Amino acid sequence: MAPSNDLALMKNLLKAEASISKDPMKWPAKFLSFVVPARQKLQNHLWYLSERLVSLALFSDRTSSDKQTIKKAMLRYHDATDSPQTRKQEMPASHQLGSKALKDFIGHDSWSMFELLGIDSSFVKLPVAQWTTSDNYRHGKKVVANLPVVNDAAERALGLATDLNTNKAPKSEEQLQALYRVVKGVREKLHGLATSTEVVTKKSLASISYSWD
Numbered sequence: 362m363a364p365s366n367d368l369a370l371m372k373n374l375l376k377a378e379a380s381i382s383k384d385p386m387k388w389p390a391k392f393l394s395f396v397v398p399a400r401q402k403l404q405n406h407l408w409y410l411s412e413r414l415v416s417l418a419l420f421s422d423r424t425s426s427d428k429q430t431i432k433k434a435m436l437r438y439h440d441a442t443d444s445p446q447t448r449k450q451e452m453p454a455s456h457q458l459g460s461k462a463l464k465d466f467i468g469h470d471s472w473s474m475f476e477l478l479g480i481d482s483s484f485v486k487l488p489v490a491q492w493t494t495s496d497n498y499r500h501g502k503k504v505v506a507n508l509p510v511v512n513d514a515a516e517r518a519l520g521l522a523t524d525l526n527t528n529k530a531p532k533s534e535e536q537l538q539a540l541y542r543v544v545k546g547v548r549e550k551l552h553g554l555a556t557s558t559e560v561v562t563k564k565s566l567a568s569i570s571y572s573w574d
Contacts, residue, residue: 364415364466365418371404374403404454411453412470416431419501420501431464438468478504
């Protein structure tokens with residue numbers, strides 16, 4: 362799950378960067394030029410460690426040892442009214458992550474994830490060992506597993522808009538959106554063909570049906 366993966370990767374990058382800085386002679390000369398940019402890139406994509414999204418880790422099979430501590434942290438904030446939920450998701454500062462665990466990112470806003478995704482959170486109060494027998498937990502696990510990757514979808518939409526932003530593009534917003542849908546549909550059909558055959562021929566292209574709902 363993303364929260365656990367992001368935290369583990371950032372810790373490894375911070376550890377490597379510190380080790381290189383302490384004793385550069387033990388590392389290849391160019392290694393630092395890879396580690397630092399990787400850490401800088403990752404620190405701009407730590408939204409899974411925000412209060413709201415870190416609770417996704419409860420549904421991961423890779424965070425079994427952390428679920429009890431995450432649960433305890435969440436219950437401390439359950440029904441708390443001294444700090445309102447926030448609309449803005451704040452990513453943690455990367456230099457503070459070296460000694461952090463997932464439980465350290467839990468806050469008042471962590472409960473809102475259940476409401477936003479329509480997941481009954483009552484299973485959290487059960488012993489962790491009983492979660493897999495809970496219908497609410499299994500439903501939540503299914504919902505989380507089918508969440509689209511928002512960043513990937515946004516980048517694809519931006520790429521499509523950029524590709525079609527020419528002088529010949531329709532001026533009408535309605536026509537432009539229709540063009541986006543057509544091009545997106547064609548690309549999806551061609552992608553399916555390209556990944557299913559080694560060679561894309563004129564005959565195979567001609568066999569594609571371009572009608573869709």
